[in-house]
Amino acid sequence: MKSLLKSFLVAASALLAFTACQKEEERLLLDFSAVPVVSVSAPTVVLTKDNADKDALTISWPKPNYGYNAAANYTIMIDKKGGDFSKAATFPVGTGLSKTFKASELNSLLLGLGLTPATAGDVDVKVMSALGGRTVLSSALASVKATPYLDRLDLSSPWGLVGSATANGWDGPDQPFYKTETPSVFVAYVKLVDGDVKIRQDNKWDTNYGGSGGKLSLNGDNLKVTAGTYKVTFNPTALTYAIEKFSWGVVGDATLNGWNGPDQNLTYDPSTDQWFALLPLKVGDIKIRQNNDWAVNYGGTAGKLVAGGDNVKIATAGTYLVVADLKPTGLKYTVTPAKAWGLVGDATPNGWDGPDQAFRPDLTKDGVWTLTGVKLKVGEMKVRADNKWDTNYGDDGANGSLELNGANIKVAAAGTYDITLDFTNANAPKIAIAKK
Template identity: 50%
Template structure:
């Protein structure tokens, strides 16, 4: 028996020694100094809309001599100069040794890093080569200058609509006025309730206007302006102190949607970031037109089926599906883009897990991208929730749904239900980053 124990001890000792030697051999052949070296195609990049679809920057590197037959995977990290890379842009390149950036792609990265448009900014780039879970080698920093451009309009103004007719006199943010082509003339597109409203600056009562004579002339601290329920265009001249309130809306009507007006038209929403009207609409096989104020006095079709809007023009053919419809009144153009995923809210906290239709999100046009349905930001405003749980799902179906396993604001596919309490909320889904996220804000 003693001999057996001695043999076992000898075998174990030999095995430990062999394992130790193998580790020493691996450590001996790994060239820890073999880090990637970054090469950039240009030291300076000036971005404009004209080069949005052009390749503007190429990041490349050679596979280092690791000292053995390694199979690394690479990650590109890009941050503001001097940043700690904790909030850097990250791109997984796999086994590739190069990455090209188009103008629009790089511009979006720069803006998401918080860099200003129209001014040159310094950036740092580095490459990480991952050899195993325990070993990652990082390149020295490389740098370049880049100038971003604003890819959307900024028509914002400090003025807003407040009142019982809109936000219960400031229970939530005032309806915004937007800049127009005329200096000191602003416009708001707003849906009002029966009630009253005023115009004020910066969501504050220090500067506000009403209409003492109900004659369209504004007075500082003047009388409330009476309104009836409906969709309106409010034009405010801050220089002349006048206001004009007129019914105003655009919508989709047709056999493809509401049997030519048997039910309300599908509304289009003003997008101040592009000065266009947009709407997400689920259509049937059929035809449609765009009309103003749910009336035929002003309507558009498309005589040439070429995307050009014609007053009183031909019906527009449609196939069954969900679409983003965009109307550009300045150019009399229209685009129709099919949507893969239309996001909604479902749960005991809203519709008893689908007993009634999901609350539908709309794109946040301030964070708009060509692939917005999978890469953009979606918003749901003024959602009334009950105490319970919710999830987010695509196309009112469970095939693709998100919850939150860690209750940390990160979206997880098929994740845990999200607990909510009764109240009115704004909810945002953000698919624009590598890790999808959401935010629920009580109003």
């Protein structure tokens, strides 16, 4: 028995020695000057929103001759010209030797680095090659002069709707009016309760309008409304207004309420002038219709909406982000699998049992989610998906980096907060919490 054990130990030692020698031999064979040589498909790139889905830039490199058959893993890093790459955008590509960026993806990256829309700016590109656990080689820098485009609309206006019928009462902040294609006409999409409203400027009473019968006057009477979802149109030049029942919704046997509704409401997004909803869907069909009625309804295929068109098919049950451009000049849609991210914890209004405070997707930046004006108490919280604990994130280092099943996020001071989730790099998500 002793002899057998001795033989085993000798064999194991020999194997370890052989492995160590192999690794040492690889390091001795490695040519440390064999770094990736980076090429870009164009030295100058001008991005436009019209070409958002087109290929804009390819970064590539031939496999270096490392001196032995190395299995390298590559990562592309992009930073503003002269940056130290500590805040660079990173893109692991595994053993691949190139990556092609769509215009929309590259645009989001450039804006995230701080480049100014419609202005040419310079960025540096490098590729890191990782060999084994400890050897990382860096390429020389390549440069690109790139011009991003403004990826969100600015439809904001100084006008707002205030009153007992609005979500924030007479003290505001007011429900916003947005610009329309007609310069002197503004529109608000609001859910109201029974009560009164007025229209005012800059959340102040210095300039306010009331009235009746579609006519407005300075400091006029309150406008009386009943509960419902409305489109409010306002013309400060002609001093006219209109308040009409209005909603867009998703209906169908794939929805919670079936073909008879009530429809699952879409929400207006002023940064893209589109409508969206984040909702659970079953296998089945859906359509988009106005005011819970079939008088105006849309269906379609391949992302195109057609009045009275075919049902949109949902092949797999799950949570989906539905986005629709319902302008006559747009008429397109996307239905994309998504997580419904929320904030839960004793620092939040609904505690650890939820329902969670829902983040809304930033339709101009894939992977970015926002929660605006949430009231938090002193306590703790976490980020989770779909009001369940299956996928949840905390912040182990209290440094803004999110870790799966990480530590609770502490809230030291009660107040109103704006919170942003950034999942653009799914392997390194981040959270930004700002007290208002």
